[in-house]
Amino acid sequence: MNTLILISLAISEFLESFSFSVSINDYFILISIFVLFIFINKNSVINKNNELRALA
Numbered sequence: 385m386n387t388l389i390l391i392s393l394a395i396s397e398f399l400e401s402f403s404f405s406v407s408i409n410d411y412f413i414l415i416s417i418f419v420l421f422i423f424i425n426k427n428s429v430i431n432k433n434n435e436l437r438a439l440a
Contacts, residue, residue: 388418 392414399410 388415388422391418 392411395414396410
């Protein structure tokens with residue numbers, strides 16, 4: 385979770401360097417996108433492991 389926050393902060397600082405204003409809502413959106421992405425990846429790995437066990 386700490387890395388997600390650092391990544392979102394890095395992205396927001398990158399945007400601010402182009403003089404975009406980044407609000408708390410943007411932080412929340414970035415963090416939620418990263419969390420959803422990781423959650424989807426974990427589920428796909430779990431599903432693949434279950435399929436392999438079912439075939440064995």
